[in-house]
Amino acid sequence: MIGLTQASLSFGALRLFTGLSLEVPRGRTTAILGPNGRGKTTLLRAMLGFQPLDRGRRHGPAIVGYVPQHGASQAKLSGLEVVTMGRAARLGLFGQPGVRDREAARAALVQVGACHLADLRHDRMSGGQRQMILIARALATGSDALVLDEPTSALDLGNQARTLSLIAALGRAGDRAILFTTHDPNHALAVADEVVLMMPGGAVVHGPAAAMITPDLMAELYGVPMHWVRPEGPGSRIAMLPAFTGKDAA
Numbered sequence: 542m543i544g545l546t547q548a549s550l551s552f553g554a555l556r557l558f559t560g561l562s563l564e565v566p567r568g569r570t571t572a573i574l575g576p577n578g579r580g581k582t583t584l585l586r587a588m589l590g591f592q593p594l595d596r597g598r599r600h601g602p603a604i605v606g607y608v609p610q611h612g613a614s615q616a617k618l619s620g621l622e623v624v625t626m627g628r629a630a631r632l633g634l635f636g637q638p639g640v641r642d643r644e645a646a647r648a649a650l651v652q653v654g655a656c657h658l659a660d661l662r663h664d665r666m667s668g669g670q671r672q673m674i675l676i677a678r679a680l681a682t683g684s685d686a687l688v689l690d691e692p693t694s695a696l697d698l699g700n701q702a703r704t705l706s707l708i709a710a711l712g713r714a715g716d717r718a719i720l721f722t723t724h725d726p727n728h729a730l731a732v733a734d735e736v737v738l739m740m741p742g743g744a745v746v747h748g749p750a751a752a753m754i755t756p757d758l759m760a761e762l763y764g765v766p767m768h769w770v771r772p773e774g775p776g777s778r779i780a781m782l783p784a785f786t787g788k789d790a791a
């Protein structure tokens with residue numbers, strides 16, 4: 542569906558990836574993890590076809606639903622108007638959205654549970670509301686591929702949970718290739734089938750989420766010890782946390 546074949550990219554001495562082959566098929570969800578500045582956004586942009594490669598090939602649909610990191614507010618546009626912008630790539634140069642485009646936008650709002658935001662100005666929405674509108678805009682493209690750059694990073698815990706549940710539900714529907722970046726291994730483990738680790742030093746490894754989200758690999762990725770926390774009780778979920786010295790240190 543969407544992927545790279547034998548792809549290499551460096552910025553001067555900074556080697557982002559070399560000979561990387563990565564495929565996100567329809568019905569699968571892939572998460573990308575790596576330290577700050579390692580190249581996660583650039584890898585997404587390469588998958589989208591926005592970032593030229595030094596070597597190798599990108600393949601995928603011409604139209605991809607894209608949710609950028611900290612998506613800018615679309616001043617003065619209503620929620621529905623922002624979502625309708627997702628149809629732009631399907632209109633001609635001077636084309637105006639028609640009935641089908643407005644229907645697609647409304648359907649996307651329903652899908653993310655944000656109909657109540659249709660008439661609210663995007664620049665007056667909270668961060669979580671804006672994010673739902675930007676995800677709806679990506680869905681309104683009608684693309685089979687959905688790419689999200691740190692979709693939870695600016696959100697409170699409630700909105701993180703809602704956004705993760707939505708991505709997981711879209712994944713379970715099985716009709717899209719989904720790719721997202723995250724700084725939280727727990728989010729990757731809960732939502733993704735496959736995980737890509739952009740290791741310090743230039744290596745990129747990928748595989749099934751359960752094989753990639755381990756204390757050893759996470760410690761190597763982030764440079765701090767990591768450990769599992771196994772809570773008890775119904776509804777609890779195993780979590781991976783970094784070890785650090787807190788106020789209770791001896």
Ligand SMILES: Nc1ncnc2c1ncn2[C@@H]1O[C@H](COP(=O)(O)OP(=O)(O)OP(=O)(O)O)[C@@H](O)[C@H]1O
Nearest residue numbers: 552553555575576577578579580581582583584722
């Ligand atoms: N067009 C460019 N030319 C040169 N360097 C670039 C270019 N685009 C990005 N970089 C550099 O590539 C590196 C990776 O940036 P990128 O934004 O992809 O990292 P990231 O892993 O998404 O970071 P973060 O977790 O902080 O969001 C950074 O050092 C950045 O400055």
